[in-house]
Amino acid sequence: MPIPTQSNSSTDPSSTADFLITTKKKSLALFGLSLGYFMVLLDTTIVTVALPAIHTDMGGHFTSLEWVVNAYTVLFASLLLSMGSLSDRYGAKRIFGGGLILFAITSAFSSAASSLELLIVLRGLLGIGGAAMTSASLALLASIYQDPKERTKALGVFASISGVALAAGPVMGGMLVDWFGWRSIFMVNIPIAVLSLFLIVLNASETQRNTDRTLDLTGQLTATLFFLTLTFALVEGGSLGWSSLSVITAITVAIISLLLFAVVEARSKSPMLPVQLLRRRSISAGLAAGLAVNFGLSGCLFVLTFFFQQSQGYSALLTGLAFLPLTLPMMINPMITSRIVNRVGVRLPMICGFFLTSIGTIMLTISNGDFYWLLFVGLFLIGYGLSLTIPPLVTSIVTASPPGHAGVASGALNSIRQLGAALGVAVLSLCMNVGSAHAESAAGFNSALMISAFVLAGGGVITFLFISRKPS
CATH class of the missing domain: 1.20.1250.20 (MFS general substrate transporter like domains)
Structure with missing residues (x-):
């Protein structure tokens, strides 16, 4: 009577090879996500040390330099939640990749900006790309690492990137500004974005799409209007005067926008918040x-x-x-x-x-x-x-x-x-x-x-x- 053979996945060469390939793809995808997240966080700090050099080169009032920082952070902040909804509806990989491409292209244009006003607009576009990548990254990571223990370890690696980016930003920015000029702080994003996109495209699968998820457009518009007008009032109040029509109008619009946001979110079937x-x-x-x-x-x-x-x-x-x-x-x-x-x-x-x-x-x-x-x-x-x-x-x-x-x-x-x-x-x-x-x-x-x-x-x-x- 023949003795039945038992299949053991731990010793089966083909199973071992599949496991190693899967583990490698996960690791490469995590590295790609981490690179993109590192770039987004790096851009929040690397610009700060370059501001005096930007001012020397382009001139302008110092409130304009505040907008170089705040154009990024305001649009980043106001779009984070909506980008999460878009990731659920259209797929996190697609949204992350779109954010990467926007970030890379806008970084290239930022390095060649001919005026402070153009640089501020481009920084706002960078904030949009950063919001898309940040919102989609965690959903993509959760899809890649479905085992809870593996996911916890991956999240630990991913979270540690924020500290590295914060520490590296001012030093890297200082080196680039002193050695190559302030425009180089934007050029450094391009190879990082290209490598991140390459790794994600080859090693990450698209997440499950939830077509029932809708975008709270009214909530998004009122939230963005609140962020922008409040920041405008605080930034421009010192130079224009707190009693100026522009500043008073901005404060009024900010208050109305906040109240409208609260009403809209309370009544919405799919509220942003x-x-x-x-x-x-x-x-x-x-x-x-x-x-x-x-x-x-x-x-x-x-x-x-x-x-x-x-x-x-x-x-x-x-x-x-x-x-x-x-x-x-x-x-x-x-x-x-x-x-x-x-x-x-x-x-x-x-x-x-x-x-x-x-x-x-x-x-x-x-x-x-x-x-x-x-x-x-x-x-x-x-x-x-x-x-x-x-x-x-x-x-x-x-x-x-x-x-x-x-x-x-x-x-x-x-x-x-x-x-x-x-x-x-x-x-x-x-x-x-x-x-x-x-x-x-x-x-x-x-x-x-x-x-x-x-x-x-x-x-x-x-x-x-x-x-x-x-x-x-």
Whole structure:
């Protein structure tokens, strides 16, 4: 009687080969996604250290330089949630690839921009491409890694990219500006985008399309109008005057747009931001805390760039290196913070992080650039505090979300953080009066940073009062 043979997939050469091929394709797809995400995040910081060089080359009022930063962040913030809907409807791979192509082409045109106004428009288009890539990337990653354990590891790799991009942005920007000129900071995007697109096309499959998912067009229009008009009022208020017709009109339109957005979302069958999410205390408080985080971070990066280069005489490269005490902890510490959160919950690390960041910002005002050890410690406390704050902030939002709404809630957090970045640049540069003699004085520098410290401390108070140890 013949003995039946048993097939063992662990020893079958063909099964092993298939497994290795599949694993390789997943790894290459993850690398492609990470490259694209790295490029998007890099573009939020690499431009900052190049702003003085752009101003020297193109001239213009310093409020125009704020728009070089804010055109990107405002459109990025306002389109994140809608791009998520488009990814569900048309496929995440298609939306991610479209965002990559737009990013690469616009980067090429940005490097050849002949005027500051054209550069601002192109930066807005970069923000649209960045929103498409960011929204589609997580959906694509979840489709590639369907095993929960594999997905967790992949998400860890993907999340670590943000710290690397934040640390690399100012240094890479400084090197490129000093060695090749400011236009090179846009050219560097092109090979990254091409390689990312190549890897995604060859190694990632399209996600399942949900044709029932509709785009909340009215909500999107009112949200974008609110972001743009509010930012316009804050950026232009100092130069045009707060009583000018343009600024008053912008503030009025911003208020009306916000009210219309609330009404539209409450009545919509497929809202961009479900109102019931905001009724959850931990989510609404988490969104307020997220706004405070990026207000302080982006505002400080913008103001310190001009302080280092205008007042202290640093080169672009030296400015990037000066930011390392802030950016390196944000690259290294999040993995440790995740372990702390697993033990003590989200509330305590967030409170400590906010107040450490606020203390670090106050220390910068004491140093005035004259005592580097104070400057070093202050920047380190800001970076370390942010690394304690951001991971549990994301966890608190996702944990507090009702079933099926975690993606929308995390998208809302990303949007509000980008809005905070735009507001931080607008408000702190207004306080410092960048570009005038006041900007080089201790008073202008200190007033801007004290506002930042106050907002960051406010984030700590909000966390203490409204976010529970384990949101539910």
